């Protein structure tokens with residue numbers, strides 16, 4: 118379970134996250150939606166202890182993530198592609214993470230198989246395509262077999278087969294009883310993958326509901342419901358009428 122209470126983060130004059138509270142429960146895929154710059158990545162970074170909040174707190178399994186003795190056995194996250202040393206091979210990157218978290222080496226081969234990177238495991242990770250880098254990041258998130266998983270834009274850079282694979286992986290992880298929290302800009306993808314949605318705008322909570330309930334607000338069209346919900350908070354929306 119992920120619990121955020123009054124999370125707040127400022128960058129200079131920008132209030133990136135504004136007293137945000139929500140709970141992400143196990144056994145479901147919870148989508149995290151919001152316009153560009155609404156604070157999704159910042160929120161995920163604070164949950165994972167990578168950014169310190171200016172106010173409020175985030176807990177994973179009841180305590181701050183920084184207090185975990187073996188962090189990757191509590192929660193795994195894909196927060197940015199290429200979060201690895203480019204000169205290391207995929208396999209050596211995963212072995213280092215396993216060693217640091219007292220995870221058996223055999224788990225490295227398991228996760229390489231799960232993400233389909235076996236044949237590229239001995240190549241330097243700096244030579245990986247974006248999609249391969251995403252797969253390595255997902256393998257890293259899974260290495261400690263954690264109950265809680267966060268994925269920031271996991272389908273970024275993946276081909277259609279990869280997108281389908283992510284959808285099935287998210288569903289499977291949730292069916293295993295894990296807490297799965299994922300952001301994506303692809304609303305159609307969210308509609309197919311997520312059970313629940315947390316929608317934010319300008320750092321604030323706009324909705325915490327099911328996909329079905331939010332879609333029903335716009336006659337079954339999740340995209341229309343999302344636009345209606347976020348209309349007042351989107352900073353970077355291009356003109357769709359008139360304009361140019």
Ligand SMILES: Nc1ncnc2c1ncn2[C@@H]1O[C@H](COP(=O)(O)OP(=O)(O)OP(=O)(O)O)[C@@H](O)[C@H]1O
Pocket residue numbers: 128131132133151152153154155156157158159160
């Ligand atoms: N390191 C930083 N320094 C200054 N401002 C930042 C920093 N990180 C984020 N911000 C600002 O905080 C706000 C929230 O950014 P964040 O990346 O969390 O949004 P997001 O919802 O993940 O956006 P996107 O959908 O575009 O990925 C934005 O206004 C952004 O410019």
